[in-house]
Amino acid sequence: MTIRVLVADDHAAIRSGLRLILEGDEDVAVVAEAADGASALTNARALRPDVVLMDIRMPGTDGIAATRAIVAEGLADVLVLTTFDLDEYVFGALRAGAAGFLLKTADAATLLDAVRRVAAGEGVVAPEVTRRLLAAFAQAPEPVEAEVPADVAALTDREREVLAGLGQGLSNAGLAQALHIGEATAKTHVSRVLAKLGCTSRVQAAIRAREAGLA
Secondary structure, three states, X not given: OOEEEEEEOOOHHHHHHHHHHHOOOOOEEEEEEEOOHHHHHHXXXXXXXXXXXXXXXXXXXXXXXXHHHHHHOOOOEEEEEEOOOOOHHHHHHHHOOOOXXXXXXXXXXHHHHHHHHHHOOOOEEOHHHHHHHHHHHHHOOOOOOOOOOHHHHOOXXXXXXXXXXXXXXXXXXXXXXXXXXXXXXXXXXXXXXXXXXXXXXXHHHHHHHHHOOOO
16 A cells, blocks of 8 residues: 655655655655645645645644644644754654654654554654654653643553653553553553544653643
């Protein structure tokens, strides 16, 4: 099955380079390019790609707004590909529902693997990004008597434990070890937690855990 990709970046040379990499794989096809978020949204509505490879900083409608709209309308999964600076743009993209976050320094094999994984419904976050996000969480002030959101409160005790583990950056294997359960069971719990909270990635769930005071 061919994975249909929309490439959104305001630099034509970068779009051309990404197209060259992606179409070097016989299972991937670039169905369109967009130079800004508005064009990305328009093309996503018209073409319904499997994955949108999205830059963040673009003129007009930026990648965060475009990601939010694309995810809200269920048009495609979004994989953010950008130069990384830990700021409101990164958190904004993940809160907007991006399924993955990758650096533009990623090599061709890493990029293709990320596209395949996002198309398969998995979340992908560059290790450098994960480390920086977790460091930011560790440095942030603890929430003071934060009110637990209704959807988090509705989770079972085990699901809240899983969410707390995601907030600590644990893998499925790490969750299994911490909670004394099988890895397959941990994976099932993670899927249920993401679905119940409307999260499209583990990092988005980690943000929710932090905001709810569980991490």
